[in-house]
Amino acid sequence: MTNQWRDLKNSDVVLVCGANPSENHPASMFHINKARDERGAKLIVVDPRFTRTASTAEIYAPLRSGTDIAFYGGLMNYVMENNLYHEEYVVNFTNASFLIDEGFQGPVDLDGYYSGFNAETQSYDKSTWAYQTNGDGNVLRDETLQDPSCVYQLLKKHYARYTIEMVESVCGMPRDKFLEVAQAFAATGAPEKTGTIMYAMGGTQHTVGTQNVRALAMVQLLLGNTGRPGGGVNALRGESNVQGSTDMAILFHIIPAYMATPNAAKHKDLAEYLEKETPSGGYWVNKPKFLVSLLKAWWGESATARNDFAFDYLPKISGGIDTYAWIAMFHAINEGTVKGLWVMGQNPAVGGPNARFEKKALEKLDWMVVQEIAPTATTDFWRAPDVDPASIQTEVFLLPAADAMEKEGTIVTSGRLIQYRPKVAEPPGQAMGDIEMMDLIYRDLAKLYEAEGGALPEAVLGLNWSHGADFEKICQEINGYWTEEVTDDDGNVVGTAGEMVANFTKLKDDGSTACGNWIYSGYWVPADDGDGNMVTASKRRGQKDPGDLGMNPYWGFSWPVNRRIIYNRCSADSKGNPWSEDKALIWWDAAEEKWTGYDVPDFSKTKGPGDAGFNDPFIMLPEGKGRIFGVRNEGPFPEHYEPLESPVTNALSSVQFNPVVKRWDVDSGQDVGDNIGTSDQFPIVCSTYRLCEHWQAGGMSVWLPWLAETQPETFVEMSPELAQEKGIANGERVIVSSARGEIEVVAMVTARFKPFAVNGKTVHQVGIPWHFSWQGLAKGGTANFLTPHVGDGNTGIPEYKAFLVDVRKAV
Amino acid sequence: MTLTWKWELVIYLWIAGIAGGAFFTAFLIDRFTGRKHEQLPKIAVFTSVPLVLLGSLLLVFDLGEQLRAWHLFTRFRVSSPMSMGSWILLLFALNGVVMIALWWSKSFEPSEAKPTVLSRVARVIRPAAAVVGILSWIEFALAVLLIAYTGVLLSATNQPMWSGILLLPALFVASAISTGMALLVLVLRTGLGRLLNHLFGGKGEPIPSETMHTMGIASIALGIIEIVVLVGYIVWLAFFSGAAGAAAVAVLLTGPMSLIFWGGVVLVGLVIPLVLEVVSARGKEAVVGSVLASASLILLGGLFLRAAVLLGGQMV
Amino acid sequence: MANAMLIDESRCMACRGCQVACKQWNDNPAEETHNWGSYENPPELSAITWTKIKFTEKKEGDEVKWLFLKQGCMHCTEASCEAVCPTGAISHQGQYVLVDQEWCIGCGYCVAACPFDAIHSIFESEDGGEQKATARKCVFCVDRTTNDLPPACVKTCPANALGWGDRDAMLAKAKERVGVLQASGFPKANLYGEHELGGLHRLYVLVDRPSAYGLPDAPKHATSTVGAQWLSGIVTAGVVAAVPFWLLFKRQRAKEASEGGEGQ
Amino acid sequence: MLEISRRQFLKGSGVSTGALLLPPMVPGRQEVPTFALHKKVGEARTICPYCSCGCGLLIATDSTGHIINSEGDPDHPNNRGALDPKSISVRQLSTSPHRLSKVMRRAPGASEWEEMTWEEAIPLVARRIKDTRDDTFQTTDDNGVTVNRTNGIAFIGGAANNDEDCYIAVKLARALGLVYIEHQARI
Structure with missing residues (x-):
């Protein structure tokens, strides 16, 4: 989320598309309802099914799964056709005025492709997707937005095809519904209005997931909604700390705080890494400080300038998502490359795509270590109902873990708000915190390497493990500290060895600072709680809310540097004044000659009107402008492609699905394999989703009687029309099948599902919650037995939200 | 759905009705025939009091807190048919016991030589036997209240099949009298009546066959009355009680209770006995087997009626 | 001064926080359920489920409406359960209609008498059978509410659909909300509970007829x-x-x- | 064994069937007597472990540290005391009899778990990690670039873990040379 949950109350229009806040983020409705009560805000829900969120919405518009880009494209087209965009914002704060390379061509010219496509590698040469620059390297601009090469004109041309009729026929969204939505949301283009877009996995879990999000972010730039109270691009993060776990980089491609994992092809040493990864402009110019501080934190004394601060101890990757990301990783497990799997609170046998495949891959492991709080289909995969334990040679260690109440830690909300959790209850039996058990494992490993040597023992033995399982010390390391006494140019001591740094602006690239995660820097140092008490920043409980905008700056700590709304320079106009009084967040105080207001400016505090870059609010980007034209693997503007499995052909071009996605075909044609279905066999679109009453792959909910009582088992929701076609009655048991497998579930026949009229064809859609397995008090067929092994073209996120199935009555 | 009231209550309502109905019938026959059947009320009391006690036991058994049953008799709550019913039940049984005691004392012939405890008791209470006539009027009133209560209990609720339908108490009363008389017929026809008669110093003289014949005719009349009330009740439910009433009718006629209703209430409880009785009444001498069969079936039918209405009413 | 609960069904999103919060505070165990083709579960209120959301789907032309009703004891001014209770175990304590658990005999009469099916006396025993006990129902969290804490369900509502406070104030709020709804596309919006059965202490803001939600349009006193x-x-x-x-x-x-x- | 009996189901509730028992009352009272709270509301404050709204929780525990009450923190600006059904159920999350409470190992081919102590399990785990790491460690790639990695071990982490758990996990995994590191954010 660019904004905060509480900021939803400042919104004039809340567009929920690809999310279901009433069910999956219920507390957000508290703030949305506040906006509705206090500002007369409208709630719009765009979703394939009529959800509990839709039930209270002012407008509900149905949309066929996998057609978000067609919808957003239509919305942008509507906004531009009717000149409803926020002109001052678009001209000044986005790259709409930038001129693009003359060689650039798009789907309009190339029938669905952008210039530079290489059919053999299924990838693009992106050299024409670039800004035009003059001799000095400065980007050429046309602030009148009239130049045919400028981003705005290219955008207009690109989305001119996304007419209302096209939206209606591709998305299956009735014309009047689309217009209702478009009118309501486009109204936020008025300078004094803001609208927010809330999305979640409904947006991202597609082969075009990244471009779905790009599309809605572009809408927000066009309407001038980003960086402002009540606006923003708001990803409703799926788990209590998926923001934090991502910040901490439990992902192959990054190391903590969003720095790229060293890649053998690009970064043979530290110098090359820093050269290639440090941009010429924007805040990332400080990357060397962040990386060196991270290396210092990890390898301490062993990390010196002489050994590149132990840069070589960091493993390097040789490839991208098609080599390492989730789906690829399970292929590596399946083929035996990965022999040991270490699992911390994960349940791939329920949560992974094509879960039968992933479950079967687990059988190939030599060993598996699982840190878990309750039995799951993964911990006990070797005795699932359909397998013979004797045939599985995997050795499994099950380490009982303390749950969230039973250990100390911090977690991060979707709004980047870091909050401290004390230990408030005792763990059961032998269970202990994950830190404690990993500490035990490390100590034993160190003992073994000390005694026996082995592969690169220095990386293990040299690891700075002085914190052990001491929570306080770990937090200090993440926050960052001085490794030695440092003085400034005047000889004043700015930091002493071991003292925590105040924030990341203090970090150095010479080894004098260590910091485990630069964006968290400041989270563990004492800070004012608004009442004059100095309290560890993440533990603060100050109630004051200057400006009454829900920023609550004295509550917890929001990374970076306690900033509540990022890109908040956009909350003031091109002169530095608030767009409107009631949404004044930060502004240029001419008298004081600095930025001031109710939030920490996401901007150089003293950069005033007339200074270069005064209207460059997006400080993490070298050009400082919001990217309406933004390069991704499929192209700079999102283009509609059908899901990999779709019942219809692409109405916009002859390119059926995202041309850059990798298609896996291991064991295809076999019972368990990378099978892809066709609409003649599997004519029905299916989505998986979550219920308010359960959680993710179930480990934290299916064993809880109160929750099992409310939602006891898996079901499939379908329209009465489909049920009639298939002779299915409500409450009956049915079989849902896909090319990957089939599951038996309860049929829920409901008018909340309606067949879509797509291009004159009737397309049925069904939906299945995915929490369940054979484990738990609440149980049932595992929806992910049906989902395909295919991921987004940029991130590899599986296409859980649009795939093909068939439904029949169980006998 | 969860049934709060199950078979205990079904049987309880059934036998409470029988008990009240039996005394009601016996008392009226005696009175209407100019006290020519004094043994009938005695037989009725003797059979109904144990029934009522058995019913009370079932009622207590059905309570969530059985040991607190005495709480019922610490309050007299006119608004609560169950409170009223508890009192009626208690008084009916007590009064019945007193009546039995007095009748017994009257007929007790103590051995002059050896006064026993029993004979002393008999001698002490015998003077009070004069009021037994008044007590039987009271017992009659209690019997009327008792059989009405079984219906009122259900209708003072909010279950669509029961609530506020004036014909439900009527139906239960009709059925109670019908089953009560059926029990009497059974008792009389099986010789049990004579046995009971002996207990009170009677000679075991049989009930005149004319009376038995008239009782057969009365039973036909009661059967017809019950059918009329039942039809009225169903019509009332179906057409004048909204959607919930219609749903209740569906439960009875086509739903989970349909077998009990059509098979048990209508066929077993009403149609077959009526046919048997009509056939039997045409002959000069009643066919004993046929009379016994129809009486038994009427009794069973009463049980089915309670079951259909009590259980079905909780299914709407 | 009598308090009442305000339930704004136009805001309820059926997350069922109230349903579980009630069990949590009152230490009521879960029921074993199965999916019967609905999100709704347990299917009915019971002796261990004192409040729950009833889900009703309704088609209006091309649009579908999903109506949610937070069921539970209404604490009627003219309470049928109180009237039919043979032992006087059910009584009014101010606006609260409470069952004296030490005095109740578990006869189940109140269960049949309640116009809202809100009170029950059957428990599931551990072996799956049923056993009868004293009658239980929503008590408006009387131990909380007489100690200046809101009822557990009211406190937990993330949609802000629930309120607790002086009945007159709640009535005023409800009427204002009904007015807003009627003016914004819900002509059938209405207030339920103001006069029914002498005045309920659960007041509902509904966007459709009470019966559309499964409430009796004209609830009747059992002994009327x-x-x-x-x-x-x-x-x-x-x-x-x-x-x-x-x-x-x-x-x-x-x-x-x-x-x-x-x-x- | 895998079927859940009714008994287990109720037991999992972590509460007795004895609901709030009210003391004897004088019928028909106009004034409401004050009833004693039947349990502590709770003073311990924490954050909900389910969705990413970061709502505040109030937790009360008994003398053994087991949760007896869980409800919303009224002072928390994100939820002001409100909670959804999952958040309220953290009590059962913590006290569930189905929680894992023993260290266990499943031997290859075995059909049951065997219980063990931490002291027994950790050396075995460390041994497997070390052996696999050492066996599969790559110092350089085909081009002679130092890569110092192992493809033999994969780590998948949870998104419900604390920042510090995740940090320690990543630090340890990277130090061991792991490149297959993924978690919920990807799926």
Whole structure:
């Protein structure tokens, strides 16, 4: 989320598309309802099914799964056709005025492709997707937005095809519904209005997931909604700390705080890494400080300038998502490359795509270590109902873990708000915190390497493990500290060895600072709680809310540097004044000659009107402008492609699905394999989703009687029309099948599902919650037995939200 | 759905009705025939009091807190048919016991030589036997209240099949009298009546066959009355009680209770006995087997009626 | 001053936080359920489920409406359960209708009498069977609310659909909300509970007719016709039943008399 | 064994069937007597472990540290005391009899778990990690670039873990040379 949950109350229009806040983020409705009560805000829900969120919405518009880009494209087209965009914002704060390379061509010219496509590698040469620059390297601009090469004109041309009729026929969204939505949301283009877009996995879990999000972010730039109270691009993060776990980089491609994992092809040493990864402009110019501080934190004394601060101890990757990301990783497990799997609170046998495949891959492991709080289909995969334990040679260690109440830690909300959790209850039996058990494992490993040597023992033995399982010390390391006494140019001591740094602006690239995660820097140092008490920043409980905008700056700590709304320079106009009084967040105080207001400016505090870059609010980007034209693997503007499995052909071009996605075909044609279905066999679109009453792959909910009582088992929701076609009655048991497998579930026949009229064809859609397995008090067929092994073209996120199935009555 | 009231209550309502109905019938026959059947009320009391006690036991058994049953008799709550019913039940049984005691004392012939405890008791209470006539009027009133209560209990609720339908108490009363008389017929026809008669110093003289014949005719009349009330009740439910009433009718006629209703209430409880009785009444001498069969079936039918209405009413 | 609960069903999103919060505070165990083709579960209120959301789907032309009703004891001013309770264990304590758990005998009469199916006395035992116990229902978290804490369900509502406070204030708020709804596309919006059964202490803001939600449009007091019911029973006994007896046995007596006369 | 009996189901509730029992009352009272709270509301404050709204929780525990009450923190600006059904159920999350409470190992081919102590399990785990790491460690790639990695071990982490758990996990995994590191954010 660019904004905060509480900021939803400042919104004039809340567009929920690809999310279901009433069910999956219920507390957000508290703030949305506040906006509705206090500002007369409208709630719009765009979703394939009529959800509990839709039930209270002012407008509900149905949309066929996998057609978000067609919808957003239509919305942008509507906004531009009717000149409803926020002109001052678009001209000044986005790259709409930038001129693009003359060689650039798009789907309009190339029938669905952008210039530079290489059919053999299924990838693009992106050299024409670039800004035009003059001799000095400065980007050429046309602030009148009239130049045919400028981003705005290219955008207009690109989305001119996304007419209302096209939206209606591709998305299956009735014309009047689309217009209702478009009118309501486009109204936020008025300078004094803001609208927010809330999305979640409904947006991202597609082969075009990244471009779905790009599309809605572009809408927000066009309407001038980003960086402002009540606006923003708001990803409703799926788990209590998926923001934090991502910040901490439990992902192959990054190391903590969003720095790229060293890649053998690009970064043979530290110098090359820093050269290639440090941009010429924007805040990332400080990357060397962040990386060196991270290396210092990890390898301490062993990390010196002489050994590149132990840069070589960091493993390097040789490839991208098609080599390492989730789906690829399970292929590596399946083929035996990965022999040991270490699992911390994960349940791939329920949560992974094509879960039968992933479950079967687990059988190939030599060993598996699982840190878990309750039995799951993964911990006990070797005795699932359909397998013979004797045939599985995997050795499994099950380490009982303390749950969230039973250990100390911090977690991060979707709004980047870091909050401290004390230990408030005792763990059961032998269970202990994950830190404690990993500490035990490390100590034993160190003992073994000390005694026996082995592969690169220095990386293990040299690891700075002085914190052990001491929570306080770990937090200090993440926050960052001085490794030695440092003085400034005047000889004043700015930091002493071991003292925590105040924030990341203090970090150095010479080894004098260590910091485990630069964006968290400041989270563990004492800070004012608004009442004059100095309290560890993440533990603060100050109630004051200057400006009454829900920023609550004295509550917890929001990374970076306690900033509540990022890109908040956009909350003031091109002169530095608030767009409107009631949404004044930060502004240029001419008298004081600095930025001031109710939030920490996401901007150089003293950069005033007339200074270069005064209207460059997006400080993490070298050009400082919001990217309406933004390069991704499929192209700079999102283009509609059908899901990999779709019942219809692409109405916009002859390119059926995202041309850059990798298609896996291991064991295809076999019972368990990378099978892809066709609409003649599997004519029905299916989505998986979550219920308010359960959680993710179930480990934290299916064993809880109160929750099992409310939602006891898996079901499939379908329209009465489909049920009639298939002779299915409500409450009956049915079989849902896909090319990957089939599951038996309860049929829920409901008018909340309606067949879509797509291009004159009737397309049925069904939906299945995915929490369940054979484990738990609440149980049932595992929806992910049906989902395909295919991921987004940029991130590899599986296409859980649009795939093909068939439904029949169980006998 | 969860049934709060199950078979205990079904049987309880059934036998409470029988008990009240039996005394009601016996008392009226005696009175209407100019006290020519004094043994009938005695037989009725003797059979109904144990029934009522058995019913009370079932009622207590059905309570969530059985040991607190005495709480019922610490309050007299006119608004609560169950409170009223508890009192009626208690008084009916007590009064019945007193009546039995007095009748017994009257007929007790103590051995002059050896006064026993029993004979002393008999001698002490015998003077009070004069009021037994008044007590039987009271017992009659209690019997009327008792059989009405079984219906009122259900209708003072909010279950669509029961609530506020004036014909439900009527139906239960009709059925109670019908089953009560059926029990009497059974008792009389099986010789049990004579046995009971002996207990009170009677000679075991049989009930005149004319009376038995008239009782057969009365039973036909009661059967017809019950059918009329039942039809009225169903019509009332179906057409004048909204959607919930219609749903209740569906439960009875086509739903989970349909077998009990059509098979048990209508066929077993009403149609077959009526046919048997009509056939039997045409002959000069009643066919004993046929009379016994129809009486038994009427009794069973009463049980089915309670079951259909009590259980079905909780299914709407 | 009587308090009441305000339930704005136009805001309820059926997350069922209230349903579980009630169990949590009151230490009520879960029921074993199965999916019966609905999100709704347990299917009905029970002795261990004191509040729950009832889900109703309704088609209006091309649009579908999903109506949610937070069910539970209404704490009626004219409480049927209280009236029919044979032992007086159910009583008003101010606006609260409470069951004295030490005095209740578990007869189940209140269960049948409640117009809202809000009170129950059957428990599932550990082996899956059923057992009867004292009657239980929503108590408006009386231990919380008499200690200045809101009821558990009200406190937990993330949609802000629930309120607790002075009944007059809640009524005023409800009426204002109904006005807003009527003016914004919900012509059928109405307030339920102001006058029903002498005034309920659960007040509902509904966007459709009460019966569309599964509420009785005109809830009825269980004993409102009890006098007539008694009369019906007695009259039936007296007139309908006794008349044939009188006719038949009078005739028999007369016949006997005449036959006797002839015979002598 | 895998079927859940009714008994287990109720037991999992972590509460007795004895619901709030009210003391004897005088019927028909106009004034409401004050009833004693039947349990502590709770003073311990924490954050909900389910969705990413970061709502505040109030937790009360008994003398053994087991949760007896869980409800919303009224002072928390994100939820002001409100909670959804999952958040309220953290009590059962913590006290569930189905929680894993023993260290266990499943031997290859075995059909049951065997219980063990931490002291027994950790050396075995460390041994497997070390052996696999050492066996599969790559110092350089085909081009002679130092890569110092192992493809033999994969780590998948949870998104419900604390920041510090995740940090320690990543630090340890990277130090061991792991490149297959993924978690919920990817799926």
